[in-house]
Amino acid sequence: MGRIFISAGHGERINGVTEPGAVIAGTTEAREMILTRDLIVAALRSRGAEVLAVPDDLSSSATLVWINSRARSGDVALEIRANAFSNPSVRGATVFFIANNAQRRGHADIVLMSLLRRVPQLPSRGSQPDTASGLGSLAFCRQLVPPSLLMEVGFLTNPDDRFILQNQRPDVATGIAEGLIAWSRNVSGLPTPTPPPTPPTPTPETFPPITININGQSYGEQGVLINGNAFIPIDLVDRLGVDLSKAPEVRRVNVRNIVFVKAIELRDFNISINWDAQTRTVFLRSILKICGGSLDRIMGHGSTTDVQLTMFLKSNNEAGVTQFPDITKLYREEGSIEGVNYDIAFSQMCLETNFLRFGGDIKPAQNNFAGLGDVGGTAAGASFPSARIGVRAHIQLLKAYASTEPLVQESVNPRFGFVTRGVAPLIDSLSGRWAADLQYGAKITAILRRLYEFAQIL
The missing domain is CATH 3.10.20 (Ubiquitin-like (UB roll))
Incomplete structure (x- = not known):
C-alpha cells in the first residue's frame, strides 16, 4: 500500500499570514480541519498506514508543490475542507473528484461511504465532479501527481453539521481514515507491502x-x-x-x-x-467556435434553447421549474431584446439564487433573480411585480455594466442610472462590482460551461 497525503484545507496564506477560512460561531474552518486532520493521522498510523501531513502554513499552490515533490507511485492525496453557505439549512458531506474520470469517481465513493457508515447522522451530498464546485475546477483534484480527492466534511454554517464535527470528531476521523485505507489499497491493487521509492510516473x-x-x-x-x-x-x-x-x-x-x-x-x-x-x-x-469567438462577453447572443435551459435547471432543482415555469423563456426573450447573452444572464441567476432555491434575505415572491439592490439599500433588496419584470431588471443592469448602448425598453431597474456604463464588458469584470466576491465571475463562468456541456452544444 502506498503512502497517504492529507491536507487540512483553510484560507490562503496572504502576506505571510494564513487566513482562517470561514469564521462561524466562534470557530474557523482552519481550526476545525486541523483538529480533524490530526485525529485522522493518528487513526491511520494506528492501522499501520504511512501518512504525510501537509504543513499548515503552506498556501494552496505551495501545498501542491509540497505533495508533488514527495509523491511516489501508489500514493494518494486527500484535502479536507468545511463549507459555508448563506442558508443555514444547507448541510452534508461530499467528495469532489476530477471530472470525466470514472475511476476517480469510484475512489470518491469509497471515501465518502466510509465516512457515512461511521457517522450516519451526516447527510450525503454525493460524490461530485470538480466541475460542480463553485469555481468549476479544483486545483487539488487536477494538479497533483498522485490520485487526489477533495472532501467537504460538512457546512460550518449548519448547526447540526457543526455539532457533529465538534462532538463526534473521533467518529468522523475514523470514518475518513478507514476510507483512505480502502482507497489506498484499491489504488495499489489489494494490500501489499509499501513499494520502494519510484519516480512519480510509471515507465x-x-x-x-x-x-x-x-x-x-x-x-x-x-x-x-x-x-x-x-x-x-x-x-x-x-x-x-x-x-x-x-x-x-x-x-x-x-x-x-x-x-x-x-x-x-x-x-x-x-x-x-x-x-x-x-x-x-x-x-x-x-x-469559442460555438460561442462566436468569446465565451465571456456579456453582450451577444445565447446558444441554448428553452428546452435546454429548462432541462438544465430541472437537473439541478426540479422545484424551481415548477415555481417559475416560464423563467427560461423570459431570459431568452428579455436578453435577446437588449442584446445581452441570455446564457450568461441565466447562469448568473443560477448562481445568485442557488438554482431558484433562494434561502438568503431575498425571497421568491420578490422576483429578484440576481441579488439586485434597491435605491434605499435595504437588506431584503429590490422587489418586482412579476417574474418578467424581475428578469428585465436583471438584463438591464447587465447591459448597463457591459455596454454604452441605450435600453430598448423602459428602465425598470432602480439602480440602472448609478452604474458607470460599459465598465464591465466581460463576465470576470463583474467580480468586485456586482458582488464583493473576487471569484464571482469565475463562478458564473463555471455554471455557463456546465450548461453548455449539459446541452451538448460543445
Whole structure:
C-alpha cells in the first residue's frame, strides 16, 4: 500500500499570514480541519498506514508543490475542507473528484461511504465532479501527481453539521481514515507491502494509448492514459490555439520523447473535454467556435434553447421549474431584446439564487433573480411585480455594466442610472462590482460551461 497525503484545507496564506477560512460561531474552518486532520493521522498510523501531513502554513499552490515533490507511485492525496453557505439549512458531506474520470469517481465513493457508515447522522451530498464546485475546477483534484480527492466534511454554517464535527470528531476521523485505507489499497491493487521509492510516473511502456477526437474528427496521433487521466500531445494543444507558455500549473509529462498535457486542464482555456471509457476516447471541442469567438462577453447572443435551459435547471432543482415555469423563456426573450447573452444572464441567476432555491434575505415572491439592490439599500433588496419584470431588471443592469448602448425598453431597474456604463464588458469584470466576491465571475463562468456541456452544444 502506498503512502497517504492529507491536507487540512483553510484560507490562503496572504502576506505571510494564513487566513482562517470561514469564521462561524466562534470557530474557523482552519481550526476545525486541523483538529480533524490530526485525529485522522493518528487513526491511520494506528492501522499501520504511512501518512504525510501537509504543513499548515503552506498556501494552496505551495501545498501542491509540497505533495508533488514527495509523491511516489501508489500514493494518494486527500484535502479536507468545511463549507459555508448563506442558508443555514444547507448541510452534508461530499467528495469532489476530477471530472470525466470514472475511476476517480469510484475512489470518491469509497471515501465518502466510509465516512457515512461511521457517522450516519451526516447527510450525503454525493460524490461530485470538480466541475460542480463553485469555481468549476479544483486545483487539488487536477494538479497533483498522485490520485487526489477533495472532501467537504460538512457546512460550518449548519448547526447540526457543526455539532457533529465538534462532538463526534473521533467518529468522523475514523470514518475518513478507514476510507483512505480502502482507497489506498484499491489504488495499489489489494494490500501489499509499501513499494520502494519510484519516480512519480510509471515507465512509458505502461501507459495505455487512447484515441483523440477533436471537433467531431478523429485525430491522427494517440494520447496516453496516466493514473486514469487522459493526456494529449502538446502539438494538438497548439493546434487548438491554446498558449500554455504562461501556464506552468498545467501538468505536462514526457513520454517517448513527446510532451503530453493533461486534457482536463484545458477546460480553463475554453476547450470542452469529454471521455468515453468504453472506447477509451477523449473528445475535445472548442467553445469559442460555438460561442462566436468569446465565451465571456456579456453582450451577444445565447446558444441554448428553452428546452435546454429548462432541462438544465430541472437537473439541478426540479422545484424551481415548477415555481417559475416560464423563467427560461423570459431570459431568452428579455436578453435577446437588449442584446445581452441570455446564457450568461441565466447562469448568473443560477448562481445568485442557488438554482431558484433562494434561502438568503431575498425571497421568491420578490422576483429578484440576481441579488439586485434597491435605491434605499435595504437588506431584503429590490422587489418586482412579476417574474418578467424581475428578469428585465436583471438584463438591464447587465447591459448597463457591459455596454454604452441605450435600453430598448423602459428602465425598470432602480439602480440602472448609478452604474458607470460599459465598465464591465466581460463576465470576470463583474467580480468586485456586482458582488464583493473576487471569484464571482469565475463562478458564473463555471455554471455557463456546465450548461453548455449539459446541452451538448460543445
